[in-house]
Amino acid sequence: MHLRGRPLALIGPNGAGKTTCVKMLLGIHRPDAGRIEVGKRVFFDARSGVNLAPEARRIGYMPQNYGLFDHMSVQANIAFGMASLKKSKAEIAERVQQLLAELDISALARRAPASLSGGEKQRVALARALAIDPCALLLDEPLAALDRGARRRTRDYLRDSLDRLNLPTLLVTHDPADVRALCAQVVALEDGALIQHGSVAELERAPKTTFLEDFFRPDP
Amino acid sequence: MFTHTPKNGPSHPANLLIRAAAGIFLAFLLLPLLALGATTTPAELFAALKDPLVWPAVRISILTTAISFAITLLFGTPLSWLLARSRSRWARAFESLLELPIVLPPAVIGVALLMAYGRRGWLGGFFDTLGWSPGFSLSAVIFAQLVVAAPFFIQSATAAFRQVDDELLIVARTLGASPMRTFMRVAVPLALPGLLNGAALMWARALGEFGATLFFAGNLSGHTQTMPLAIYSALESDLRVAQAMSVLLVAVAILLLSALRGPIAARFGPYRPQGEPA
Numbered sequence: 001m002h003l004r005g006r007p008l009a010l011i012g013p014n015g016a017g018k019t020t021c022v023k024m025l026l027g028i029h030r031p032d033a034g035r036i037e038v039g040k041r042v043f044f045d046a047r048s049g050v051n052l053a054p055e056a057r058r059i060g061y062m063p064q065n066y067g068l069f070d071h072m073s074v075q076a077n078i079a080f081g082m083a084s085l086k087k088s089k090a091e092i093a094e095r096v097q098q099l100l101a102e103l104d105i106s107a108l109a110r111r112a113p114a115s116l117s118g119g120e121k122q123r124v125a126l127a128r129a130l131a132i133d134p135c136a137l138l139l140d141e142p143l144a145a146l147d148r149g150a151r152r153r154t155r156d157y158l159r160d161s162l163d164r165l166n167l168p169t170l171l172v173t174h175d176p177a178d179v180r181a182l183c184a185q186v187v188a189l190e191d192g193a194l195i196q197h198g199s200v201a202e203l204e205r206a207p208k209t210t211f212l213e214d215f216f217r218p219d220p
Numbered sequence: 221m222f223t224h225t226p227k228n229g230p231s232h233p234a235n236l237l238i239r240a241a242a243g244i245f246l247a248f249l250l251l252p253l254l255a256l257g258a259t260t261t262p263a264e265l266f267a268a269l270k271d272p273l274v275w276p277a278v279r280i281s282i283l284t285t286a287i288s289f290a291i292t293l294l295f296g297t298p299l300s301w302l303l304a305r306s307r308s309r310w311a312r313a314f315e316s317l318l319e320l321p322i323v324l325p326p327a328v329i330g331v332a333l334l335m336a337y338g339r340r341g342w343l344g345g346f347f348d349t350l351g352w353s354p355g356f357s358l359s360a361v362i363f364a365q366l367v368v369a370a371p372f373f374i375q376s377a378t379a380a381f382r383q384v385d386d387e388l389l390i391v392a393r394t395l396g397a398s399p400m401r402t403f404m405r406v407a408v409p410l411a412l413p414g415l416l417n418g419a420a421l422m423w424a425r426a427l428g429e430f431g432a433t434l435f436f437a438g439n440l441s442g443h444t445q446t447m448p449l450a451i452y453s454a455l456e457s458d459l460r461v462a463q464a465m466s467v468l469l470v471a472v473a474i475l476l477l478s479a480l481r482g483p484i485a486a487r488f489g490p491y492r493p494q495g496e497p498a
Contacts, residue, residue: 067391072491
């Protein structure tokens with residue numbers, strides 16, 4: 001898989017191996033073979049035995065239900081990554097304020113994550129991921145937990161954010177609308193194997209499996 | 221047309237029967253505690269507490285349970301974490317084995333301790349070479365408390381750690397946290413209610429330990445006589461002293477359980493900004 005330009009969508013039926021793929025990229029599971037690198041940084045290389053621990057990879061990860069720490073405030077959540085990286089208190093506070101402003105959630109700074117709406121949680125999760133100055137973004141079904149209306153609004157917001165950030169981004173999704181709105185390239189997995197990859201237009205035009213056919217079939 | 225008789229009305233015979241039965245059982249269970257305090261006066265209690273049996277026993281109980289508590293938290297927490305996260309058959313087996321001390325009669329555990337750590341026990345020879353005999357000493361009291369009470373903590377802590385969402389731990393790692401920092405800053409706080417509950421149960425059980433202590437540590441006043449053992453001895457000489465110590469134990473137990481579940485739980489519980497409802 002090569003990410004370049006706009007986000008890459010990772011799609012496939014349940015059990016295809018998307019989660020395993022994500023965990024390998026994050027460094028939670030160790031692949032049997034192959035190579036993972038971002039820019040000039042090699043995260044994993046089976047041949048040379050390189051296997052960087054998750055905390056060293058600096059991938060901005062947003063799990064499916066946003067994974068906010070309920071026992072901390074919103075701003076403590078955002079600050080969590082920086083505290084791990086041993087930054088000074090002043091630096092951390094400044095960056096947190098900056099991110100809160102950028103994502104328009106300054107009012108939520110002292111709120112408890114459990115009290116936030118889905119869309120708000122998503123912004124906090126994004127802010128938290130960005131706080132570590134990631135080299136890439138990995139979003140796991142970022143809109144799945146939202147209701148329809150929120151999903152549409154947040155999708156637009158997410159598209160603008162991702163455009164602005166211009167980071168290599170992998171987006172795992174079950175929703176064709178996400179793919180069309182947010183991604184330029186698609187990788188499709190089935191039964192643990194890569195079935196097809198290419199631009200959204202290519203897969204729409206010539207899907208190779210029934211799953212992909214159904215996936216890209218326009219809504220009636 | 222029908223007339224409808226509500227079957228769930230509070231005056232329905234079945235309901236009355238259930239409530240009566242529940243009430244009788246509740247009264248039966250709570251009566252002894254009430255009788256403990258109601259059949260004496262504060263003056264009598266204070267006088268009885270001056271008996272020479274009392275304060276050595278209080279001192280030994282406090283000292284030994286404090287040590288057992290600390291050891292259980294220190295060693296039991298990582299053990300519970302490993303058991304919770306492990307998927308191996310060994311972990312499952314150990315978890316089951318650790319339930320045994322909870323269900324076995326304390327007397328059995330006392331005998332078992334003698335067989336393991338006593339003078340003529342399995343490790344007796346080994347301890348001899350170290351010039352140390354744990355049996356019938358303060359160490360023995362601590363040993364007994366640990367074996368009997370630690371499993372309560374481990375069970376509760378393991379269940380609590382098991383419930384921590386894996387996803388959160390993964391996120392923490394991706395945010396740059398080492399496994400240790402992830403454990404301390406994410407896993408422990410999230411598991412805290414279960415940890416505190418287990419700690420409270422463990423401490424209460426250790427404080428009340430009698431059978432295993434009697435067999436392994438003996439009932440030596442001023443040396444190994446904990447409060448439960450002192451109460452036992454007092455029963456043979458002065459019932460009032462036994463009663464006074466019992467009331468004391470109940471009071472201390474209530475205080476400590478309230479502290480663990482009240483202020484301490486609030487201090488370490490889920491984040492709640494000022495003014496937001498619990």
